Amino acid sequence: MKILTVDDDDSFVELIERSLSASDNHEIVTALSGAEAINILRKDETAFDCLLFDIQMPELDGISLCRHVRTDPRYATTPVIMLTAMSQRHYLDNAFAAGASDYLNKPFDFQDLREKLRSWQRTDIAHYKPAGGVDAFGQPVARTITSSDIDLAAHLESLDLPRLVEYLAFENFVLKRAQQTSKRFCVGALKISNFEQLQDELSGAELIRVISAYGRLLSVGMRKLDAMFSYRGRGIFLIACPGFARLLNARLQRALAQAAGQLDHADAAAQARVHHVLGVPFRVKTPDDAIFALYEAVKSVESLNIAKSLDKVPARQLGNLYFNDELAHLEARGYRALFKDDIRSSDGNWPPAKMLMPKG
Numbered sequence: 001m002k003i004l005t006v007d008d009d010d011s012f013v014e015l016i017e018r019s020l021s022a023s024d025n026h027e028i029v030t031a032l033s034g035a036e037a038i039n040i041l042r043k044d045e046t047a048f049d050c051l052l053f054d055i056q057m058p059e060l061d062g063i064s065l066c067r068h069v070r071t072d073p074r075y076a077t078t079p080v081i082m083l084t085a086m087s088q089r090h091y092l093d094n095a096f097a098a099g100a101s102d103y104l105n106k107p108f109d110f111q112d113l114r115e116k117l118r119s120w121q122r123t124d125i126a127h128y129k130p131a132g133g134v135d136a137f138g139q140p141v142a143r144t145i146t147s148s149d150i151d152l153a154a155h156l157e158s159l160d161l162p163r164l165v166e167y168l169a170f171e172n173f174v175l176k177r178a179q180q181t182s183k184r185f186c187v188g189a190l191k192i193s194n195f196e197q198l199q200d201e202l203s204g205a206e207l208i209r210v211i212s213a214y215g216r217l218l219s220v221g222m223r224k225l226d227a228m229f230s231y232r233g234r235g236i237f238l239i240a241c242p243g244f245a246r247l248l249n250a251r252l253q254r255a256l257a258q259a260a261g262q263l264d265h266a267d268a269a270a271q272a273r274v275h276h277v278l279g280v281p282f283r284v285k286t287p288d289d290a291i292f293a294l295y296e297a298v299k300s301v302e303s304l305n306i307a308k309s310l311d312k313v314p315a316r317q318l319g320n321l322y323f324n325d326e327l328a329h330l331e332a333r334g335y336r337a338l339f340k341d342d343i344r345s346s347d348g349n350w351p352p353a354k355m356l357m358p359k360g
Contacts, residue, residue: 001049001117002027006037006065007083008057016052016083019110024117034060038068047074050120053100055084055091063091063098070099076158077166079120083108089183092176096228097162101169103176149233155208156215156231163222163229164215167238170230171291174240178290186245187238187293188252188281189301190218192274193308195235213263213270220259225251236301238294241281248281277305 003026005016013030020026029048031037034057041048051069053062060068062082069075079101084091087105095103102116157166165173177185192198192214198207218237222229227241241248260268279301282293 001121002029002046003050003052003117004029004031004037004040004048005052006031006034006057006062007052007054008032009054012054020113020117023110024114026117033057034062034065034068037065041069041072041075048078050117051075051078051080052083053080055082055086055095063094063100066095066100067098070160081113081116083113087180089177089180092173092180093228096165096169096173099166099169101166102172152208152211153231153233155212159212159215161215161219163219163227165228165230167230167232170228170238170240171294173228174284174290174294175287177240178284178287183242184244184283185240185242186248186281186283187240187290187297188245188248189279189297190237190239190252190276191279191301191305192235193277193305194273194275198273210270210273213267214274216267217256217259217263217271220262221252221255224255224258232298236298238297239281240284245281245283249278252278277301277308279304 001024003020005013005028007013007016007030010032013032017028017030021028029040029044031040037053038060051066053065055062057065062084066080066082069078069080080099081102081104082095082100083104083106085106086092092103101120104113104116153167156164174187192211198210202210215231218229222239225239225241227239229237229239232238239248239252241251243251260271263271279297279299282296282300284290284293
């Protein structure tokens, strides 16, 4: 990968350059300030594959730099990983809200950084899989996330809605937020129950108009809840929120009712065509169960949506619309996290020696 590393600590960027270029043959370009980074990004003809930003830098901090970079079409979806000593919740929230893809606290070991870089090279998320596959018995099955849904997700992300986070970045946010165990934290799911009907009845432009208006409604509601949200596909939004799980749905309904009054007339009329169902929220206690909590949230909202639709569509057909791909992805990622933790606990030599850096 071609990687830009930005940090005002010259010893840190030198260490990153030596480690990553030697271990994985990455091409590393370094900058000691946000202004220098912007100049490099503007002049370099070949786009970077990944960006590594410190948060605390003079003049232009890493969060502002990330927000600026996301306005460049070349870097709208490029992975941006924050490498910082800042662990307070507001730094974490603001970084992901600005468009960060991942977040790694100093001190860290290089194996963690290498794993994150490799994860962004893989394409094992359902949004980016090919249009076909096989089931457990080798029988061909159609992918359940269509190109039009990918376009819809990309459009929502292009609206720069406050509190909306790209999906894989959202998973990383939930994992990172789960490490702050001193505060209660939960996840839930909301599904547009008439999503397929809207797809059938509306043109592509009309569907985007309606879902965009609904996205703006959710964005206003998330600000009221101090929550983050992400569009997962097929009408499903996932929500990460501080507080008690048992109160999330009631708080969300109130927030959305209040948010509706703040939309302009056109958005209010468009989003009114949307009907939704709320799944059962789940408390996230530790990083180990963070992805499984998302798994349960998706499973819950799909099951409830199926139950409400039994009089119209056979349950088997509804369950196959989306269920299996999404749950398989979340379950696989959850088990990968548990497997890595098991290795760390059983092998005294894992992880490698920590990289101790005095500055954020």
